[in-house]
Amino acid sequence: MSLKVAVQMDPIEGINIGGDTTFLMMETAQARGHSLFVYTADTLALEDGRAFARGREVTVKRALGDHATLGDYRRVELTEFDVILLRQDPPFDMHYIDTTFFLEVAHPKTLVVNDPVSVRNAPEKLFVTLFPQLQPPTLISSDSAAIAEFRARHGDVVLKPLNGKGGSGVTRHLADDPNFATLLELHAQIVREPVIVQKFLPSVTKGDKRILLVDGEAVGAINRVPQKGQIRSNMAVGGKPEPVELTARDLEICATIGPELKRRGLIFVGIDVIGDYLTEINVTSPTGAVALKTFTGIDATDILWRRVEALRATA
Secondary structure (H helix, E strand, C coil): CCCEEEEECCCHHHCCCCCCHHHHHHHHHHHCCCEEEEECHHHCEEECCEEEEEEEEEEECCCCCCCEEECCCEEEEHHHCCEEEECCCCCCCHHHHHHHHHHHHHCCCCEEECCHHHHHCCCHHHHHHHCCCCCCCEEEECCHHHHHHHHHHHCCEEEEECCCCCCCCCEEECCCCCCHHHHHHHHHHHCCCCEEEEECCHHHHHCEEEEEEECCEEEEEEEEECCCCCCCCCHHHCCEEEECCCCHHHHHHHHHHHHHHHHCCCCEEEEEEECCEEEEEECCCCCCHHHHHHHHCCCHHHHHHHHHHHHHHCC
């Protein structure tokens, strides 16, 4: 089966092919005989109830500085494609949400991975709250009194922006930290949105596990270990990836959330697990596939394309 694949992504010229999951997805698709077209979200257009974008045909190769050969720009209707990969990076802001409405016009005639309605309705740090039995104690609020009461009960906490990415803005606060209230004020001045306050998990020093799932099934995992003296383990902020096995608890977490991911059309998902707790469900542009392949030989993108081909064959 040969599929026409469009990728909604950040400009392909600027990506880091050494660690970019989207590039690996494209490389694997091309190797499986699928054609590729790339465009950026700012070229989307709605006209007379039809969704369009302006982009270019592309072939890719793993050559630093020469990784993409691009054709001429042309305007296309999104339903021209069999599959669209929704892969531009967060932040998950109104611009990101707007793009899901454009893609909804084409889906499911064109299979969008992940389903744009579900992406819109499943912000990663809110979606996870549907599974409180899997989470550490967590509060999402702008209410300073509620936050103070939560800290009084749990002491050492982590503060996160609700729609942050890549570990940006994540801070740890001891029970007697005098700067906590000031930091909350700064958050309120920067954005009008709640913050996440979460009980600190000491096991984060051993790593933050990224588990990839395809159509609700666990594929494999890598561990991301923070630098000494740090709590943020995201590779974007210096976390070191290492191989790791899935534990019985990891498999329990995946078995619990998997059916809901599948039901929502969230075909490619990355979850974050610290110790025994699920902390995030990443559905916008999950990463980790390159490290997984490097350390374990498991190619999550090949598994993804096999599943997508099966779904298109029965469409």
